[in-house]
Amino acid sequence: MKVIEIKKSVFADNDMDAAKLRAELRQKGVFLLNLMSSPGSGKTTTLIGTINLLKDKINVAVMEADIDGDVDAVKIKEATGIQSIQLHTGGMCHLDAEMTRQGIDNLDMEGADLVILENVGNLVCPAEFDTGASANAMILSVPEGHDKPLKYPLMFSVCDLVLVNKIDVLPYFDFDMAKCEEYVHMRNPKAEIIPVCAKTGEGLDRFAAWLLEKVKQQKSNK
């Protein structure tokens, strides 16, 4: 597995770097999704199911960011066959725009339509750094509880899409979907919410359709 050891950015102005990367990607007609969540919320499994719905329609690549290990990048590659690389953050708890660019520079971008960055599992720091992505999405899994938007306000404020994962175990947890939606919209009234179960595939068609639409918009803005 291709493992990239990312260096900490030496540039101070992350917002400018991010805006530049976002503009470049738009010019190329490539949509970059920054996917965030807590550790263990099911990012990789969600991606595998969704990519398998998309890979015959568009060209998708994945960058897996982790502090250590390459299990996720290997899983994605084996389960979908698409281009997948591992980014090591050297202990860093998040990616910034320059680090994201280092990842993209290591991808074969020829013909790419959609690049997905699986950020470090963390509900705090990744929300503070604009990666230059075209949009932000996050996964909240049922076992984590519906109160998370109250405790991690910034994460929910910066996300365009919230996937509520592991809905198959709703009967075993005290998770109130209506309250979850209320709290998410308290942080970001425009956020879309899609309940999914990555394990069974339920709802992933809606996530795939959302991504297809975003890719189409990015191409038309080119």
Place this chain on the structure above:
Amino acid sequence: MKVIEIKKSVFADNDMDAAKLRAELRQKGVFLLNLMSSPGSGKTTTLIGTINLLKDKINVAVMEADIDGDVDAVKIKEATGIQSIQLHTGGMCHLDAEMTRQGIDNLDMEGADLVILENVGNLVCPAEFDTGASANAMILSVPEGHDKPLKYPLMFSVCDLVLVNKIDVLPYFDFDMAKCEEYVHMRNPKAEIIPVCAKTGEGLDRFAAWLLEKVKQQKSNK
């Protein structure tokens, strides 16, 4: 609910601050536990069940650190009746020793035996900062998966105790307890592992006994 807005430390040497705080607590015979985990792993529920087993035997106080909100501190107070305060980190993803001291300065420490710091839900940054606690513990919940020690090495390296929570839902998740133990011990061979279910109370007697023993040791070291 008493809510303390914590200021970011202006001192550079966190390790020295931490060692100083730890020494002071030892001198007072107070054991400070730094409890860490991902968001939603069940820290507060675990604490409530465990404190209710302890509160007639020792004097316990809790500091709840969150970026926003005071739901956890209120929950602890209502469910156990013990002293509980909320620390707001002003967006910070972790606590350092000086921030922990600000919390302790706001507690009534008269007769205190055990103080528990519920750190910000985050598997990355809190592990990087010595809070000055007498010991570190973390909760890994079953839905997060048994592979977490591979991805978040530092967190598992710095913890003396790993509670594996939500064992009631083991039948619904692909969680391998033997592999979990293997991976935890790969990071820290000395880490103790206690499987618990905060919801039903299973295993919390073992956590309570572990804490009582630590408090006893701290008193004898005084």
